[in-house]
Amino acid sequence: MIPKLIFVMLAILSTTAALASPAHSPWPGGIGIVHIPGDQRPSVTVDDQPALVLRAGNEWIAVVGIPLGQTAPGAITATISVPNQESRQVEIEIRAHAYEEQRLSVDRKYVDPGQEELERIFVEREIIDAALGHWREASLAGLSLKAPVGGRRSSSFGRRRFFNDQPRSPHKGMDITANSGTPVSAPISGVVTATGNYFFNGNTVIIDHGQGFISLYCHLSEISVDEGEWVSTGTAIGKVGATGRVTGAHLHFATYLNGTAVDPALLLTD
Template sequence: MMRRRLLLAAPALLLARPALAITWRGVPAQGALVRGQAAPGTRLALDGRAVRVAPQGHFALGFGRDHDASASLSITHPEGRRETRRLPVEKRDWDVQRIAGLPPAMVTPGEAALRRITDERARLAAARGLDAAGTGFTAEMAWPARGRISGVYGSQRILNGQPRQPHYGLDVAAPTGTPVAAALPGRVSLSGDFYFFGQLLVLDHGHGVNTLYAHLSERLAREGQVVAQGERIGLIGATGRVTGPHLHFSLSWYQTFLDPQPLLPREQG
């Protein structure tokens, strides 16, 4: 994976000191999570949004599926010097995915179901909006389950012939009961049974980075539990809106869904 380095010139009064630098893993692109490190005490903002920087300098940036061709990174250096950099954001092409055979109520929910869905969306937004100080997001991501990739991030979904919002996760198809593990170390910020997602867990990895595991047959981790990377947290199932057993695995930076696949090893292992 590419490692991009942004060199920042030292201020005139500090020429004797080495130039400060911000480094990151990954390339700014639509759907990308970029993890980086700055000098301790640096303050950052992406497109006007303050970015948490750990005492050691770790930070994370997220670029949504439809992000513009560039982003604005505002930098306040530890000594107070400020600058703004324009970051080019690579454009990606997205597939169209057609899914048929879903129960009509799962495509066009009734009034009672819509009330439930509204409440569940608020709960999800609260869990995905956390800005905790943990740094589990700095670890190299591991596969949460083994199986066939049956759905990818960003594809436009057409359900029973009706266009719907893009697919914001990676689907791993496997038999019911297949183990699901934490892709990164973190804390379980949400556990529940949801209309569309079925049995789900959300893990918080710090700095707005979170992962979601949906359609489980069983949740093995409880809300508030701290889990290690690779720890078993659930079992694959077919709960919620599905056509067969699989894990829907998603990655977010706060409320922005991102593509987890570029961060995963090539082989499931």
């Protein structure tokens, strides 16, 4: 009886640990995990940007987003500071990861925007970048996400993209195909920090989950939340659509850590 009970308890403990933080996925667009023993909460920075820290069992875990543009093989350095101790540095070894090419055809204005559109893009870029790089102190229990919408998921994160044969920045999210009007829900709680109709992203919602963990939802047909609103897991935030630079109705779902896009597939649990 007792061994069985111990086994069950261990199983629960390991499940909890597995849910608390994603797996160590040390490649461009992936997530690096740094284990930090001790009781005092450390602060961790990567490239002078603060990184997310979670408590797991009797240690702390730094969850570090690795930029898609990171050279691989290579390394990034995490600086760990604990009150009343000298700060130390830990190297995260980065493995190479092959991303395919993706070629798409879109309306010409999305490849060759006019002067007025360029000015609009510039203003929107600043708003979006500020929201994606925002830091809000918060204590997080974990980073596990429920899918914001059901549907076929592309594995196109990180793909090098060509629009009408012109090279553009890599794909920084996951595309989930669903019919226009399908409700999109928050995959974890947070604060809505930006909503708007943007040139490339169409109708967009950005949610701040705390400690630099941010999610982005694009091409919506409808937005159903306001800036500053607190959303719980499962709250409807909008509906799938085909607004902005798209080839059809889908949700562009992206996740960010320390200001860098990481593959949402590494965080989804369903």
